[in-house]
Amino acid sequence: MEFIQINRMMKVEAILRLFALSTLLMAAIIMITDVQTKVYFGVLKMKVSYKLTVILKVSLYTYFIGAGYNLLQLVRCLAFTDNNAGDKLSLSNHVLKWSYFLLDQVVAYVVFAIMCASTQIAFLALFGSHDLEWMKLCSKYVRFCVQIGGSIACGGVASILLAAISGISTFNLFRWYSPNFLCLKPKKIGIVAPPSTR
Structure with a gap:
């Protein structure tokens, strides 16, 4: 019964990772294709793109890295959906669960911070x-601003999905622990030391 629930949760995680991958890729593609050029006085060409500010460049790289990470995790979810041993926890499996938990937390927080x-x-x-002497760009470059807004909206949706994924990885890790803080459930693990022989 527990195996079926774990298998079901793995499928939900795979679906969420697929949507997160899609929204992160969409945010990156919308941003990288966002270029608008205006001609002033018939001679002077002004072009704006994501290279306008450093934070938009960092956003682009973050979205691509987050999408790549979720692609790798999606492959893992699909590969182990039917082969998940739900009753034992080996040492290597335990280390992997901690690494998935920490990486999911980092990706969720970084994408959220970059989106903000x-x-x-x-x-x-x-x-x-007025204080920073920064003029209103959106009154002159409307299409650029609308497209950047779409990219930021996709980043916001991806942040929500990554938070949900982070919650699932948190559950997958801490379900092995008893209510006593950071004490593994002895009946469910295979990482206990073998009894000493005399």
């Missing part, structure tokens, strides 16, 4: 800042 920083830059481009 991109949102701040978008508001700065939308409304400008």
